[in-house]
Amino acid sequence: MIELTEIRAAADRIAPYVLRTPTVPSPGLSELLGVPVTAKLEVLQRTGSFKARGATNRLLQLGDADRGAGVVAVSGGNHGIAVAVMAGELGVKATVVMPRTAPEHARQAATAAGATVRVTDDMPAAFALTAALRADGLVAVHPFDDPAVLAGQGTVGLELADDAGDLTDVLVSIGGGGLIAGIAAALRELRPGVRVWGVETEGAQAMSAALAAGGPIDVELSSMVSTLSAPRVSQLTYDHAAALVTDVLVVSDADAVRGTLEIADRAKVWTEPAAGCLLPAARRVLDRVGPQARLGLVLCGGNATTASLGLGG
Incomplete structure (x- = not known):
């Protein structure tokens, strides 16, 4: 399991090369969901994503x-x-x-x-x-099966803990699981009362399948959300999710795309469907935890074009 000391060391190491992205309240998403929402804007990170x-x-x-x-x-x-x-x-x-x-x-x-x-x-x-x-x-340089990569992704969690107000629930997209593993490891130490929820799209369900099976298994990929389409999570990311993540929710590709458009409309931020999927999942989280929740959404990336979503351009 990744330790907080490794994440802090990664933060110091990468600081000259990456951005400390904004962590901001979103009035538009708060109004839409009916609870306070804070957005972590990794869409503004160098290269357009947390990666x-x-x-x-x-x-x-x-x-x-x-x-x-x-x-x-x-x-x-x-x-x-x-x-x-x-x-x-x-x-x-x-x-x-x-x-x-x-x-x-x-x-x-x-x-x-x-x-x-x-x-x-x-x-x-x-x-x-x-x-x-x-x-x-x-x-x-593996996208998720590497402790150094997980520690780097965990710096998102450090910044959330430092910059966000009081949160009850943080939603994080899952492909291979590196981002949620790093964030959950950081929040475990810094915000131990916060629930961490993973979100996948149908046809890219490597983590939810692993959790159901008791370990990583191969999955058949059919989602249009290519940035979440890992054919298998690693033992490393599975172990973090099994220990630290409250649940993994699965939404449809169509809902992920609708989430992208709703975020653009309400939060004035352009995301890719890998981040748009958080919005339909947030509604399901609220159904489970109640209206007193204070949500954090990690908007993981914005590398999608209007053409790639079938919107022309």
Whole structure:
């Protein structure tokens, strides 16, 4: 389990490279949901998502030999962008492996940052190619199965604990589980009374399936939300979720997209469906915990285009 000391060390390490993103009350979402809502705006983070935190923490701990060998990352979009951009800044050669379902703008962003981008038919094939490249000598920067990455993501929880008012419930999207694991580990120590809820989309239910099975299992992916589409959570992230997360809620792709549009309308913030899914889940949390709740929503990323949501543009 990740300790608070590791998260604090990560915060110090990455501070020159990433942003301390705003943690702000949202009058619009508070009015919509009928309870106080605080938004953590990782949409404003470098590379457009929280992924810059974990990637930077991992890259900064590479030894000289690993830096010389170069790194490889598998990604549905945001992790690949983060590794490409931060590796470029730190002078490390990067290869990013993405499935064809990854957004075209994510591939373009990784390429523009100087990374070599390899495209596979699907996410399981992307993980397989990454394993082969790792066997050839590249150093993996895993999107979630790495304590250094989890500690980096946990800095979001540090900032929430420092900057948010009194919260009763924090909602966090889950792909492979790195973000929620890091945040839950930080809040366990700093805000022990806060409940942490995970949110997935139908067809990208790796964590809820693992919790039902008693451990990580492979899942079939069908969600259009590529940034949440991990084919399997890791033992590391599963252990954190099983111990620290109140529950994992699953919403439809359509509700996730509607959540994106509602957040844009009410909070005046553009998110991707991986963050939009929090809004329908928040309504279900309120049904369970009651109207005295004070919610924190981690708006994890904003790397979606209107075209990718079928809105033209």
